[in-house]
Amino acid sequence: MTFTDELRQKADPIWEASFNHPFVQGLGDSTLPLDRFRYYVLQDAYYLSHFARAQALAAAKADSLEVTNSMAKHVQGTYEAELDLHRTFMKQLNISEKDQQSFEPAPTAYAYTSHMYRASQFGQLGDVIAAILPCYWLYAEIGEQLKHKTPKEPVYQTWIKAYHSDWFMTLVKEQIDRLDQLAETASEAEKERWADLFLKSSQYEYLFWEMAYTLEKWPMEAYRKVSVTN
Numbered sequence: 001m002t003f004t005d006e007l008r009q010k011a012d013p014i015w016e017a018s019f020n021h022p023f024v025q026g027l028g029d030s031t032l033p034l035d036r037f038r039y040y041v042l043q044d045a046y047y048l049s050h051f052a053r054a055q056a057l058a059a060a061k062a063d064s065l066e067v068t069n070s071m072a073k074h075v076q077g078t079y080e081a082e083l084d085l086h087r088t089f090m091k092q093l094n095i096s097e098k099d100q101q102s103f104e105p106a107p108t109a110y111a112y113t114s115h116m117y118r119a120s121q122f123g124q125l126g127d128v129i130a131a132i133l134p135c136y137w138l139y140a141e142i143g144e145q146l147k148h149k150t151p152k153e154p155v156y157q158t159w160i161k162a163y164h165s166d167w168f169m170t171l172v173k174e175q176i177d178r179l180d181q182l183a184e185t186a187s188e189a190e191k192e193r194w195a196d197l198f199l200k201s202s203q204y205e206y207l208f209w210e211m212a213y214t215l216e217k218w219p220m221e222a223y224r225k226v227s228v229t230n
């Protein structure tokens, strides 16, 4: 069994909770209220803009130029493909400039991106990959599970197609192989740390659906938003 097979097995109950979450089920059968998806798109654009930076930190931490180059291509993919998809959703869902300017990251979006930065800042390449891998892999499995669904809502169809695509699957496989390769020469302590990061990100993925489904807010209104980095 490979290292990532072990991680996948350990994360299974957490991933099952994501598969069964009403947000994910609602994408497949169109029972997801559009206001929840709208909220998700804004929070996810924030998430992806920081995810791209975690990918860039992985590029900088690589000890071979090939891996730096490959991770830089992943940054470009996040910017040109996934974030572009979100820009399309924003147009389709009439999310205005004003909505975008008044956007505040919700507690979970803020915590999940902070978790990725923690791994990127204090860890090595393996730590960053372990922290970002559920982001790739879980979505690919959700895309696989929903691929035969034909939701009435066209925006949900587009979402499913994006994550059930050869383009996305290639990126996922690359990161799985990269972590397995790193694990071959890693110490037990490193692998335990990577497992912990992977499982925490898996929990955050679940929390992200919950955040969007419940339109999560900070418990107390901020006195004044100064600026949000996007």
Ligand SMILES: Cc1ncc(CN)c(N)n1
Residues within 6 Å of the ligand: 044, 047, 048, 082, 134, 135, 136, 139, 205, 208
């Ligand atoms: C929160 C989250 N996790 C994963 C993905 C897929 N890259 C995403 N768009 N958003």
